[in-house]
Amino acid sequence: MVCGPRGADQEITGLSPTAVLATQPLSRREAGKAERRRQIIQAARDLIRETGNAGLSMRGLAARAGVSLATPYNLFGSKRAIVVAVLQDVREFQERFSTLQAVDPLESIFAALDLSLQFYVGDPAFYRTLWSAVFDTSDGVRGEILNPKRDAFWRGLVLGAVRSGAIASEVDPDLLLRHLESVLRSVMFDWVVGEISPARLGAMARHGYALILLGAAADDWRGPLRARVLETQASLAAPA
Amino acid sequence: MVCGPRGADQEITGLSPTAVLATQPLSRREAGKAERRRQIIQAARDLIRETGNAGLSMRGLAARAGVSLATPYNLFGSKRAIVVAVLQDVREFQERFSTLQAVDPLESIFAALDLSLQFYVGDPAFYRTLWSAVFDTSDGVRGEILNPKRDAFWRGLVLGAVRSGAIASEVDPDLLLRHLESVLRSVMFDWVVGEISPARLGAMARHGYALILLGAAADDWRGPLRARVLETQASLAAPA
């Protein structure tokens, strides 16, 4: 059996600290706990930024956060849970994404993809560590790995494409979304293990998105998608 | 820097022991080494089969293989490299796959997919451990994770589909293959972390394959593929 934190607060495990703070009265004891949680996440983020995953030891983290070694285990349960908490706490996406507006519903999917990838490769040391945690299979800390708001955003994009008639109505949008995500995951995995350059990463992801969307597209929209497949294919052909 | 084994035999690292044995003269020292390598892989396979990854400790493995703790590190470099070696050593695929022959080139791709999945879910304790190693990002042991023969087999299937005209000639077969593999990887990942039942696993993979192939298909072949997409979609609709 995989165990969560040992305290009495399992129900809020994994929520970002601000979300906890937002939920009202919060006895003084709980407030102290939330504060410690915040310190730990903060220290973890700093350590990852400075040294990557290699420099993130539980002893060092505890020292940096000003708590004892056992405390992070009481509050989060495991090292991985802490990294996941850091991942969930990244909410800059929301702001960036809110500014993107495209007339073409398919265009906005590709724009969001580009934005995401720019985000990740723009801070490699940081996001390599975070994505490594995503691919970690060692324990059962999985629920809500990716920001729920972020998921909702993507789902909105796909549903928009369906509504606009770009995607055939017979295709299940959630399955389509899932396959798109699997392309992203796959590409990010290659990036994490260093098997793909940032340049190819973008082209590869776009190619996969275009191919899957082409499979799901309504007839009228197949032309531009096919063009996009060929275009990304060409950009991938140059460097062997 | 990630280091491989420290000995002078980096060039044969990762090759299966039988492949090493096949390369002739083999001084007495090399023979002993190959023998030890074989014993270690054998012991690892047995331990994984008996207890899963949890029971596979380096000390236990060394004891079982009748060598000292440091020896596996000298011969393989890391624990992960040993699991990868076990993975490469599984060559039953070849035999099973050689028996599959379908007239329809797309049909044979789906048949191969089913065969693969049956293989994995048929021995969950074993293959969950092995696939976990595939998703492990902790070190740089990556080259040729999957059996090269297996890759060649899949590539042959895709190229066959292209030659037969089922796949549009403008689509790059290698990119197509890669996206198909990313669907498989993604689905296997969900299986490893326990987020998908064996039943849904197959349907999900087929759906992804069908969608991608539909995107890449020549016009004449889009009908049956679209039917397959809808069919797998229906089978996924039942259990929420």
Next chain:
DNA sequence: TGGGAAGCTTGAACACGTTCTAAACTCCTG
């Protein structure tokens, strides 16, 4: 056929994630 040199094995050791115990501390309740 010896002797030097390489390479391998070995047991000890390190750093890590994680858990445990007991003591100290902090907060809530009456």
Next chain:
DNA sequence: CAGGAGTTTAGAACGTGTTCAAGCTTCCCA
């Protein structure tokens, strides 16, 4: 304010993957 419940703390300890210095075995060349 007193008591008691709930948490953090320090410290030690366990098992893990991995590495190191030292000794032993095997090879190769004179």
